[in-house]
Amino acid sequence: MLTLRRFASPDVTRAFANIVWLGLERLTQIAVAIAISGLLARYFGPDTFGKWQYANTLLLVLSPVTWVCGAEILVPTIVHRPPEQLGTVLGSAFVLRIAVSGVALLLTWAGIAAGLTDPLVGAMLAGLAVTMLFREPFVGVINAWLQSMTYSKPQLLTSMTTAIFKAALVWVLVRAATAPAHFGWLWALESAVIGAVLLMYYIRRHGGRLGWHLDRSLFRHFATAGTVFWLGLICMYLFLKLDRLMLERTISFADLGRYSAAQQLNENWITLALMLAQTLAPAFVYRVQDAVRLRRNMLRLMGMTALLMVGGAIVLDLLAGFIISRVFGPSYEGAIGIFRWAVWLSVPAGIEAIGNLVVLKYQAKFVLLSKWLLALAVAFVVNLLMIPRLGAYGALVGLAAGYLAAAAVNFYYIGFKLRS
Incomplete structure (x- = not known):
């Protein structure tokens, strides 16, 4: 009875439902x-697809700049403040994020206008970059409010729905032979729709009014708190995309397209490891206070993750030719070898x-920042040494290092x- 009663607890039920929705999303x-x-x-085709992937790489390097006042700062602030201050908390975070995102977007457009990128890459990035104006200021702020209630279903359901519609629209645009430069605006439209839907949901939950206000002291707190975490995340995403940034200088866009095709599939596979970590973290790490038990849990989790990743890598390695040809077509045969190594x-x-x-x-936070600074530096040095010798495979060596x-x-x- 105790076990059933505990399982039926609203907090446990809500958390479990949240995990299910997160997995589905x-x-x-x-x-x-x-x-x-x-x-x-x-x-x-490989050449234009390489430029599309490079534009997305630039976006993913620029986007972390807008992640000021991350969830690790905003969510606890919402939880610990009285409910009547919610509008002030969210309003102050919104003003900060919209200002940073607006500046990031204008600087990106200025760089494109100055010819810092290939013309087609710039045209693609111009639309993709607009997502920065909606993702963190609107989606991110409201999602933090939802996370504070352990109720991410509205955001996850909206994200799933718009993703499916986006795929349908991509198919329509392909059938209509739309110019490649225009596709980036579809991603901007998706982010705007998600932001609008979540904003309307928030307003409906609060009696038909937004009620967001700016508090200068809270604004200053959000601008400085979490800065180290923020810098650490910027370094992490720069590390994850450094391979493509450095390869763009040494190989053709067609070869970059084949490399990016293999890496995109591989990154989706690696995402499963991150999902596994997020799912297991609360029960096996965050809630465990005993050092001996936590160390034992970590050893078991790492062993289980290693077995899962090795098993999956073996299967993907064996099926690499089938997967690449089915997803990307015969023009991407050069991606097969890269994919076989990348999955490891x-x-x-x-x-x-x-x-x-x-x-x-x-x-x-300083460990996080130091870790990704070290990873970034190591990958940069290895890439400098190995890319001239091994080409795209040298970039994989840099990522591994x-x-x-x-x-x-x-x-x-x-x-x-855990020893101390």
Whole structure:
């Protein structure tokens, strides 16, 4: 009876439902991303697809700049403040994020106008960059409010629905032989729709009014709090995309398109490791206070993750030719070998994701920043040495070295923290 009663607890039920919705959303996004990539890869061809992937890489490097006042700061603030201050908290965070996002968008457009990128890459990025204006100021702020209630269903359901509609619209635009430069605006439209739907949901839940206000002291707090975490995330995303940024200088866009095709599939596979970490973290890491038990849990989680990643990598390695040809078509045969090697990056990536849970549990912000700075530096040096010798395969060596460096920092911190 005690077990049943505990399982029936509203908090446990809400958390379990939230995890289910998160899993469904992630799986939907992965499926949609693969379907859209296959459509665009066949329609664009390797050269133009390489430029599309490079534009997306630039976006993913620029976007973390807008992640000021992250969820690790905003969600606890919402939880610990009285309900009547919610409008002030969200309003102050919104003003900060919209200002930073607006500046980031204008600087991106200025760089494109100044000819800092290939003309077609710039035209694609011009539309993609508009997502920065909606993702963090609107979607991010309201999603933080939903997270504070352990109720992410509205955001996840909206995200899944718009992703499916986006895939349908991509198919329509491909059938209509739309110019490649115009596709980026579809991503901007998606982010605007998600932001509008969530904003309307928030207003409906609060009696038909928004009620957001700016508090200058809270604004200053949000602008400075979490800065180290913010810089750490910027370094992490720069590390994850450094391979494509450096390859763009040494190989053709067609070869970059084949490399990016393999890496996009691989990154979706690695996302499963991150999903696993997020799902297991609350019960096996965040809520465990005993050091001996936590160390035992970490060893088991890392072992289980390593077995899962190795097993998956073996299957994907064997099916690489079938998967690449089915998703991207015969023009991407050169991506098969890259994909076969890339899938093994999931092993160090998965182990690093599990080890990172202890860093997050103890809010070790300087460890996080140091870790990704080290990974970025190691990957940069290895890329400089190996890309001229091995081409795209050299970039995989750089990623592997960076992941191992990050995992080594995790191991050192775990040993230090749990021993003391």
